[in-house]
Amino acid sequence: MKVAAAGMIALAAGACSFSFGVVGLDERDPEPVATGSIAPKAPIVLSAELDEEDWRRARAALAVALDPQGPGTQVSWDNPASQRKGAFTPTGAPFVKDDQICRSFAAHLTGVSPAALQGTACRPSGGAWAIQEVKPVKGEAKV
Numbered sequence: 001m002k003v004a005a006a007g008m009i010a011l012a013a014g015a016c017s018f019s020f021g022v023v024g025l026d027e028r029d030p031e032p033v034a035t036g037s038i039a040p041k042a043p044i045v046l047s048a049e050l051d052e053e054d055w056r057r058a059r060a061a062l063a064v065a066l067d068p069q070g071p072g073t074q075v076s077w078d079n080p081a082s083q084r085k086g087a088f089t090p091t092g093a094p095f096v097k098d099d100q101i102c103r104s105f106a107a108h109l110t111g112v113s114p115a116a117l118q119g120t121a122c123r124p125s126g127g128a129w130a131i132q133e134v135k136p137v138k139g140e141a142k143v
Helices: 002-016 052-066
Strands: 075-079 084-090 095-097 100-110 115-123 130-136
Touching (some): 052 084, 052 100, 052 115
Antiparallel strands (some): 075 084, 084 100, 095 100, 100 115, 115 130
16 A cells, blocks of 8 residues: 555656747747738938948947937037947937837938938837938938
8 A cells, every 4th residue: 555655656756857848939839920921121321322330330239319318418429430420319209109219310421422310219128229210301411
């Protein structure tokens, strides 16, 4: 009888250590495969003339300029290697859209083709700013 009881306890305790994989939580699960026919939206660029380093520097300045807890003042950037530079100025208060923090801005670029632009950028909580729209400023001569 004691042997049978010990066997039942061992069997029950052994079942406690048996694990089932949960889909989506198993580290060995492959990444989901996109099956839809709609391609992801390509990121909007500030200017086709900016190279990778220009855009890296511009993105950093954009993040500082649009920071909702910042002073809301102009932030400049430059790249001595390409001789391009620019500045971002927030033009409105931060607002929420589609669960993201957004803010309008003005941008001035100098280089091969100087430009004055206006746009809106948004960022998810804890994420990076992404330009949602950008267009030339109407009625303003190129800088």
